[in-house]
Amino acid sequence: MSDSNELDPWHSLKQFTPARIALGRAGMSLPTHACLEFQLAHALARDAVNIPLDFAGLEQRLNLQGYQTLILQTQAENQSLYLQRPDLGRLLSASATACLQHTALLPFDAVVVVADGLSSTAIEHHAEPFLNLLLPELQRKGYRLPPLCLVKHGRVAIGDAIAEHYAASLCIVLIGERPGLSSPDSMGIYFTYQARSGISTDADRNCISNIHNNGLSYRQALKKLLFLINKSEKLELSGVNLKDETTDSEPNDRLTQANFLLD
Structure with a gap:
């Protein structure tokens, strides 16, 4: 039988799917x-x-690669408050504001922010290897960059205040996404043109989501981000009016299998 x-x-x-079927x-x-x-x-x-991100370890590894960093804190003082008060994760603490005020105020072209978000695992696994691809590309393009800002208990909008402080036209936020049962370590990238605190909204941002080992690769994500950066500088905008027109040139192995819908 x-x-x-x-x-x-x-x-x-x-x-064809990691879903539980x-x-x-x-x-x-x-x-x-x-x-x-x-x-x-x-x-x-x-x-x-719930497990805190090792910011000190991440900072040390980035410093060893020659990148300057700042560790900043939002007004969400602990994880419990961060989960209960999303608004506090969008605001810099007094100590973080003071720390920024002691850094150079020259106009910069772009700021790169790394926040733990809702998945410290995502940032622990993916932030450093992605930055190793992104930062050389930005430097090659001649962009002036302030220190990398590593933000504890940060939400996406925390990048707005940092971009405003540095008078940067481009804001790039790497953040841990809400974990799912098949992807607890998914990282997202949010890109905003002319981000400013209290003015920028979610409609002004572009999101590149699902970056993890079984999702979007680092090179695919970089390709999409660089496309958005180049297009935004021409159109002088980001968000819903800026469309990602890239195509995936590195499909995942599981997507190259026969399409059961066509069998």
Whole structure:
């Protein structure tokens, strides 16, 4: 007799998605391995939100590569407050503002901000290798860059105040995205042209999402970001009026398999 899995068309679809389909059953319940996998994924997602990012370690590694950095704090003093008060994660603390005031105020072309966001795991895994691709490209283009700003308990809009301080026309924020059960370490990039505190809104930003080992690659994300930067400088805008017209030149292996919709 044929294996029951071969008779279930759902099993052939599992190769196309990380979604939890074709889990099987044991009586009226899920099999033990499916329950354990769910509990592990849930634990990893919770850890991504709650385990603090090692900012000192990240700063040390970046400094060793020759990059100047500043560690800044938002008005969300701890993780609990950060989760309960999103507004405080958009505002710099008094100490962070004072720290910025002691740095050079020359007009800069772009600021790069790294914030832990809702997944410290994402920044721990992906921020440094992506910066190693991004920063040389920005320097090659001749952009004047202030120190990298590493922001504790930061939301996306925290980049606005930093960009305003440095009078920078381009603001690039790397941030940990809300973890899912199949992607606890997804990093996002938010790009804003002429970001200013209290003026910029989410409609003024472009988002490049889902950057992780099973999602968008670093080079794909860099290609999209550089396209947006070049286009924004020509149009002098960002956000909903700036469209990403790039195509993926490095498709993931799982996407190169036969399309079951065409079979």
